[in-house]
Amino acid sequence: MAVLPPFAALVIKGLLLSCRVVRIEGMERHDEAISRSGGGAVYATWHQRMSYFFYFGGTRHVTVMISRSRDGEYVARLASWLGFRSVRGSSSRGGTRAVRELARRIRDGELGGMLADGPQGPARVAKLGTVLIAREGGVPVIPVLWGADRCWMFNSWDRYLVPKPFARIALYAGEPLWIPKSAKGEELEKYRRLLEERMNAGTRWCDEQFGTERPWRKVTEDGLPEIGAADNIDRST
Numbered sequence: 001m002a003v004l005p006p007f008a009a010l011v012i013k014g015l016l017l018s019c020r021v022v023r024i025e026g027m028e029r030h031d032e033a034i035s036r037s038g039g040g041a042v043y044a045t046w047h048q049r050m051s052y053f054f055y056f057g058g059t060r061h062v063t064v065m066i067s068r069s070r071d072g073e074y075v076a077r078l079a080s081w082l083g084f085r086s087v088r089g090s091s092s093r094g095g096t097r098a099v100r101e102l103a104r105r106i107r108d109g110e111l112g113g114m115l116a117d118g119p120q121g122p123a124r125v126a127k128l129g130t131v132l133i134a135r136e137g138g139v140p141v142i143p144v145l146w147g148a149d150r151c152w153m154f155n156s157w158d159r160y161l162v163p164k165p166f167a168r169i170a171l172y173a174g175e176p177l178w179i180p181k182s183a184k185g186e187e188l189e190k191y192r193r194l195l196e197e198r199m200n201a202g203t204r205w206c207d208e209q210f211g212t213e214r215p216w217r218k219v220t221e222d223g224l225p226e227i228g229a230a231d232n233i234d235r236s237t
Contacts, residue, residue: 005074009081016055018165019148023209026173026202033140033176039109040139041176044116044130044199048123048158048216052146052169053113058083062113063105065089065098085110099133106137116143116199123158123216124203126196131188135179143174143199147206147214159215170209172202 034041043062045053057064063085066076076086087105089098106112114130117123134141147170148163163169175198179191207213 001074001077005077006081008078012054012082015165016052016163019052019055019163019167019169021169021171023170024173025171025205026175027171029175030142030173033142034111037139040106040111040137042106042112042114042130042134042137042139042141043144044114044126044141044195045144046124046158046199046203046216047115047117047119047121048160049145049203050115051160051162052148053144054082056144056146056171057111057113060111061085062111063087063102064113065102084113099129100136103133103136106133106139112137112139116195117158121157124196124200126192126199128188128192131177131179131191131195134177135181135183135188138181140176140178141195142176143172143195143202145172145174145199145202145206146170147172147203147209149210153214155219157218159217159219161214168210170206172206174198174202 043053043057058079061083064079064087066072066079066086066088068088072088076088079086085105087098087101089096089101102112112133114133116126116130118127118129130141148161148167150164150167152162152164154160154162177191177195177198179188183191203216204213
């Protein structure tokens with residue numbers, strides 16, 4: 001517990017610091033939204049794109065929600081070494097309290113971070129939690145995505161990506177999404193769909209800076225992508 005988190009943080013920082021951001025889109029609207037909200041916002045990224053967010057979010061001291069489990073303690077210590085703040089809670093232990101604490105901190109001017117498709121997916125399908133926290137905090141949701149010219153890709157449920165050393169990075173800050181305090185029911189679902197569409201558009205933009213869009217579903221034994229709820233991510237119609 002005392003040795004592994006700082007060592008892992010050192011390795012992660014070394015890897016990500018070797019990468020170079022060569023293309024950026026949307027930071028002007030990002031800065032304007034942060035200024036308008038008094039410093040608070042909810043950054044939203046996909047689980048697949050979490051790795052470079054370790055650098056982007058850590059340097060901005062983003063506050064994230066981490067489980068109270070023993071594994072969560074390792075994650076919390078690693079996050080602290082990377083520069084993150086945290087609130088502790090999960091769906092099974094202290095989740096409601098943690099959500100309220102995160103919303104309060106964001107309302108007070110901290111930056112929050114959320115994996116929009118959660119820890120288990122479906123991949124690139126936004127959950128409602130990100131929208132709810134932004135509504136309660138009175139701050140915008142800002143999609144933050146990245147792509148790389150070369151990276152490792154794991155055959156996980158979301159085809160998790162890690163940039164290789166000295167990779168070139170394209171960084172995208174999506175159009176901020178403001179959620180009215182009065183939004184409920186179907187109106188909240190409308191904002192959830194809009195967030196999902198903006199995040200998927202940003203992800204495609206990042207990948208297309210270096211070629212074509214990268215896969216984002218686990219591959220089966222016969223080499224085909226798994227089929228599931230994530231096949232229906234385009235809800236613009």
